[in-house]
Amino acid sequence: xxxxxxxxxxxxxxxxxxxxxxxxxxxxxxxxxxxxxxxxxxxxxxxxxxxxxxxxxxxxxxxxxxxxxxxxxxxxxxxxxxxxxxxxxxx
Amino acid sequence: xxxxxxxxxxxxxxxxxxxxxxxxxxxxxxxxxxxxxxxxxxxxxxxxxxxxxxxxxxxxxxxxxxxxxxxxxxxxxxxxxxxxxxxxxxxxxxxxxxxxxxxxxxxxxxxxxxxxxxxxxxxxxxxxxxxxxxxx
Numbered sequence: 001x002x003x004x005x006x007x008x009x010x011x012x013x014x015x016x017x018x019x020x021x022x023x024x025x026x027x028x029x030x031x032x033x034x035x036x037x038x039x040x041x042x043x044x045x046x047x048x049x050x051x052x053x054x055x056x057x058x059x060x061x062x063x064x065x066x067x068x069x070x071x072x073x074x075x076x077x078x079x080x081x082x083x084x085x086x087x088x089x090x091x
Numbered sequence: 092x093x094x095x096x097x098x099x100x101x102x103x104x105x106x107x108x109x110x111x112x113x114x115x116x117x118x119x120x121x122x123x124x125x126x127x128x129x130x131x132x133x134x135x136x137x138x139x140x141x142x143x144x145x146x147x148x149x150x151x152x153x154x155x156x157x158x159x160x161x162x163x164x165x166x167x168x169x170x171x172x173x174x175x176x177x178x179x180x181x182x183x184x185x186x187x188x189x190x191x192x193x194x195x196x197x198x199x200x201x202x203x204x205x206x207x208x209x210x211x212x213x214x215x216x217x218x219x220x221x222x223x224x225x226x227x
Contacts, residue, residue, distance in 0.1 A: 059217065068190070
């Protein structure tokens with residue numbers, strides 16, 4: 001599992017430490033990945049700058065995307081149990 | 092006899108208070124509980140109920156205090172409804188994101204410890220890639 005946000009790696013380190021997260025949290029301060037993935041929410045950050053829209057992708061070993069979920073309301077995000085269900089049914 | 096208490100127009104201040112509690116508890120409490128967060132129903136009931144109580148306060152006594160109570164309750168409840176029903180769904184089009192079946196675009200970024208990682212680091216494995224808004 002890889003998490004991506006536009007936070008700095010210091011912010012992500014604090015988050016990971018605070019929540020005890022073991023997976024890598026990638027820091028996309030330059031907004032590269034959110035643009036190549038077409039997920040940039042322009043001016044989503046107060047004071048300007050893009051942030052990522054919430055999105056989850058399952059990438060297969062051959063590099064293709066086998067499942068994705070983009071929320072249409074950022075308040076209502078996919079719940080962890082729903083993601084686990086997808087992973088279970090994907091085998 | 093407690094005259095001052097009897098003369099107090101309670102709905103005029105209780106209404107805006109309930110609205111403000113409804114708004115604050117959405118962002119402090121409900122956001123942590125998915126069932127309360129997604130529908131926001133409990134907070135919407137509080138906010139709209141508080142606004143209705145403020146309207147009642149104005150009907151009971153049409154003075155400047157009641158108008159201020161209604162102004163506060165009304166403006167915060169409108170803002171909250173706008174956030175819930177309009178603002179939070181203002182997201183870019185999903186059409187620009189890679190579709191199912193497409194090849195995942197590259198990612199090469201530093202993780203929280205500063206180590207560069209890319210999808211190639213996970214070759215032979217399935218990877219769940221989670222983009223989130225961040226905490227800035």
